[in-house]
Amino acid sequence: MTTSVALFGGSFNPPHTGHAQVVLHLLHAGFDEVWVVPACVHPFGKEMAPFPQRAEMLRLALSDFGPKVRICTVESELPGPSRTIETVEELIRRHPDHHFTLALGEDQVPDLPRWHRIEALRALVPFFFVGRGPWTPGEAAVRIPDYSSSEIRRRFATGQDAGAFLHRRVHDFIVAAKLYGASPVRSQPAPPRTAIVGLGRVGGSLLMTLCTAGAAPLWCADPDPERRADAQQYHVAAYDDWMLAYKAAPEVDFLLFCTPDSWRPEVRPGFWTTSPLCLHTGGMHRPSEVFAHLGLPPERLGILHPARAVPSSRTSLSGSLFSVTGSAPFMERILPLLECLQATAVPVAEEDRMVFHAVCALAANGSQVLEQAAVDLFSRLGIKPGASRDLVRRLVSDSLEAWWLLGRAGFTGPWVRRDEKTAHSHEKELMLMEPGVAKIYSDLKSEAGRWLVPIAQTDPDPGPGDGNLPEKP
The missing domain is CATH 3.40.50.620 (HUPs)
Structure with a gap:
């Protein structure tokens, strides 16, 4: 074989x-x-x-x-x-x-x-x-x-x-x-002692990231035998019951609950023999709501939510952004874990978490919705799907480059030039082809008009060097 x-x-x-x-x-x-x-x-x-x-x-x-x-x-x-x-x-x-x-x-x-x-x-x-x-x-x-x-x-x-x-x-x-x-100028701190409850996309990715950083969790727990088998490939003890694992396995500093937002862990009185920091990776609820039945003080409870897409359980989270919600003592105690993940923490107050996550969802997914609409419309114009995607990818790449280089002045198109006639023609043609996209175009034009820097234009179709972007060498 x-x-x-x-x-x-x-x-x-x-x-x-x-x-x-x-x-x-x-x-x-x-x-x-x-x-x-x-x-x-x-x-x-x-x-x-x-x-x-x-x-x-x-x-x-x-x-x-x-x-x-x-x-x-x-x-x-x-x-x-x-x-x-x-x-x-x-x-x-x-x-x-x-x-x-x-x-x-x-x-x-x-x-x-x-x-x-x-x-x-x-x-x-x-x-x-x-x-x-x-x-x-x-x-x-x-x-x-x-x-x-x-x-x-x-x-x-x-x-x-x-x-x-x-x-x-x-x-x-x-x-x-x-x-x-190298010289032994200072000793390295011991890696944080962690355990992971739930080995879905976020839990599995945290497991992989910690293992490859040389800070493998001491144990993990998930009722799914296939997920436990994946964890055992990293030589990490895997249990089907997290409460049994807590009692049987070595003491940990951080308990990472990578479970659905609706899940509520509950323990009987006298369960805890130590006081680990308990972190939930969801973003829907307050720490006090998620951990209402754990019987631990508020300073031991918090939210650690990856502010990024996690497409699979094998996504590296090293260097990622995480929104962190919790008390001041919690924010201080979580630092060793963040350093191990090479993560950047974004403190988010409990009352701001919904707006924060809504803006994250908008920023992370809004452009893809528009890009897919553009690909579909290009394809309907007779451009092959592969060429349509390449065209959209190039448009997005060049636009982002201009935005980072010039700020608001890096935007282009009739909105920036205040060319209402051309913009109206765009809407009219889009309405005939795809009314839903035409509405998005109209809404974006209205919103952009409130904050985009107007660029004075005498020619509605400027040539190279006359518009918003510098000429390429």
């Missing part, structure tokens, strides 16, 4: 939590195994930490993943600089019953044209890109946080803290070995 293997190569100088998330994505993409292949001698002459130390750091960073993840040191056995095609050819020779796919990180994409026998390599194995690099159609891709090994090295060399980007074991190894100019 053929074994499908993702080969994830790189310098790993040092390996960071972004690399660990790549491994997770590859496992979830369906590969039987992931082989992580550190380069022995960089083909472009870049200096790296000694190979044995980088291999050991990889082992420390990935040892929690179990037997499906393997550190492959084959490049240390080959002569000369590490060339990917020679590595792949050697592995195919040694393992003819394996089907290899080459996983490439974003930082490797710019160098691909310089790779030795790159076209032969493309013909030999399929590519699977990870990151935000420019891949060609037909080559699968996943996205990871934008972490940089060079930035981590710079932080160590300048005496700054790099622990947020590294598994704790890797950080301690670097400091002990004095790699990258």
Whole structure:
């Protein structure tokens, strides 16, 4: 039986939590195994930490993943600089019953044209890109946080803290070995002790994010056996009853209730043997409403709601925005968890939470509604769906660029020029084609007219350099 293997190569100088998330994505993409292949001698002459130390750091960073993840040191056995095609050819020779796919990180994409026998390599194995690099159609891709090994090295060399980007074991190894100019100027705080109740999209994503940051929860709970099986892939104890878990498992500092807004945990008197901080990830209700039957003081209760889309239980929440609602003591106590998540907290008062979340929903989803309407209408005009999406994507990208560059003056179109005649013609034609979109157009025009900066125009159809955007060089 053929074994499908993702080969994830790189310098790993040092390996960071972004690399660990790549491994997770590859496992979830369906590969039987992931082989992580550190380069022995960089083909472009870049200096790296000694190979044995980088291999050991990889082992420390990935040892929690179990037997499906393997550190492959084959490049240390080959002569000369590490060339990917020679590595792949050697592995195919040694393992003819394996089907290899080459996983490439974003930082490797710019160098691909310089790779030795790159076209032969493309013909030999399929590519699977990870990151935000420019891949060609037909080559699968996943996205990871934008972490940089060079930035981590710079932080160590300048005496700054790099622990947020590294598994704790890797950080301690670097400091002990004095790699990258590191010195034990201060000890790293122990990661927060957490537990997660509910392993849906938010709970599963928090589990993944904490694990890849080297701060795996001590336990989790969910009645769904499939979700518990997913959690056990991270080597985290999984229970079907959170109250049983609390009594049986080690003490935690934070209990994260990633449960529906309507769910109300209830315990009997005398249940608590400790006083963990209890956080709910929903945004609908006040902490006192969600936790009305827990019997804990108000300063131990709060809301930690991700202010972003969480499309799956494998979404990295590292670096995300979270709205936080709770008392002043709660806001202070939650800081270690936020630091571990590299999260930015947005304090939201209880009475403001509905407006805050309404504005978040509007900002997060409003543009997509309009963009989909534009794609549909372009398609009805005879433009192919793929071309319609490309056109809308380019329009949105250019408009956002202008907005960030020029502020309100970066808007364009008849609204800004106060060209009522053209705007009325737009509405009239849209009404014939799609009345619902015409109404949206009219409402947007009215709202925009209240706050957009008018741009004086003598020509209703300005040429390059005469409108709101600067000429491109």
